[in-house]
Every structure is written in structure tokens, then in C-alpha cells.
Amino acid sequence: MTYGNALRCLSDPTRRQVFERLRHGPLPVGAIAAGLPVSRPAVSQHLKSLKDAGLVTDRAEGTRRVYAIDPNGIGELRRWLDQFWDEALESFSREVRRTSPHRSRP
Amino acid sequence: MTYGNALRCLSDPTRRQVFERLRHGPLPVGAIAAGLPVSRPAVSQHLKSLKDAGLVTDRAEGTRRVYAIDPNGIGELRRWLDQFWDEALESFSREVRRTSPHRSRP
């Protein structure tokens, strides 16, 4: 249930902002924190959470630490959501069939 | 940004349990609360949040209130995630190309 961690991470607006800044490519912590309404240590803490959830990866590059999006996290989240999506649609159509019975040819 | 509400809803484990109980079809509140480790009013509050996020719908059926999954909520969430998924994959492959340069034909 690692998708639970992913959901918990992405539920926080600030953490989503951190995450979305990596969409167009990897970035060091300072560049991520710049412009955000929170301090840099806060961003570091968010990045730790995102990393634990499998949503980002980090690599050392000199004195800076470059973060990038990890496809594994969103992949797992996507699979969980898709499985859900299918069953929900089926249940929904079943419900429609039940509510408005045999409107087969007006 | 109604997907933000959806994410916030699904981030809570109990609320996910409530939500997942509706996967196989609509259920009244009592049936949902039965077996859950929280009280029935708590389930009602969770259902209110899920409804506000567009994740469930409710209809009155006599004295009971039947809840069902609303495809709109997960749909929006899925679209947001997919858009994200595409850009992330592209950025990822771009990164792989950059890190391990022209391994074209071993």
C-alpha cells in the first residue's frame, strides 16, 4: 500500500507545488525553494517525504542535491486508480441500467 | 483544482476504506459503517467530504441514504495524473539519455 504514502504526499498543497516544479526536469533544492512561500528546510522535509513515497529520486552533484521525478511512484498510483476506475465505471453503468429500466428504443 | 480535494480525501486511510466499500456497488451508510473501526457519525462526515470532492453521490431511499461512487471525481484525478505521467516519462527518458550518453548498439 505504498500508494497510500503517495496519496498522503500529494494531498499537501505545498508538497504538490514542490512535486510539480520537477515536471519539466530535475532541479536542485535551492531552485525548488526559490519562489515558494515556505523556507528551504521545509522544502527539504517535503522532498524527504516524496522520496520515501517513491515519487522522487535524488543524486548528489557537487555541493548540491538534484531531485527528479521517479516514475515508479506515479505509476503505482496510476495503476491503483485505473483498477478503481474500471470497477467504478462498471458499477456505474450497472446502476444506470437499474435506475432507468429498458429504455430500449423510445 | 478540484483534484486537490480528491487527493486530500483519498489521503486519509479511513476515508479510503469508506470509498473502497462502494466499489462493488451502492451502499447505505449503516452498511458502510458496519465493520469499520470508527463510529457511524464519523463515516457520515467522511461521506460528506467525499461528496464535496465529487467522489461519491447520494440518493435518498426511504429512511436510508444510499451512496455510490461518482466517476467524475476519479476521472478528474486520473486526467491530472495522466498529464503528469506523460511529462514525467519524457523528462525521465531525457535524463537517461543525458546520464548514459549514446549507448547505441552494444
Add this chain to the structure above:
DNA sequence: ACTTACCGTAAGCCATGACTTACGGAAACG
């Protein structure tokens, strides 16, 4: 009409977690 079943809302309690400031450590640069 009285009772029972089923549910939503209000008020209050309490843990979780998001943020801050302060500190320490590792790599580049002179």
C-alpha cells in the same frame, strides 16, 4: 399518534504534521 430505525449536525477533545529558527556537515573556491 407512538415507537423504532436510520441518518446528519454540533461541540469538544486530542493527536498529527507543517512550519519556523538554529545548528552541523560536506564540497568548491580563494
Add this chain to the structure above:
DNA sequence: CGTTTCCGTAAGTCATGGCTTACGGTAAGT
């Protein structure tokens, strides 16, 4: 080596929100 830059961690504060109990309201049954 000292300094500067860039970053992670620790400790502490404070708001958010999830849960409970108590209450009120509507619909069905007798």
C-alpha cells in the same frame, strides 16, 4: 586552511482535522 555555498537534521510551536458523544429530524411500522 579558512571561507562560502548548499543542504539535511533537531527541537519546538501552532493550526488542522479526525474522532467521539449528544442531539434533532425524517420516514416507516403498528
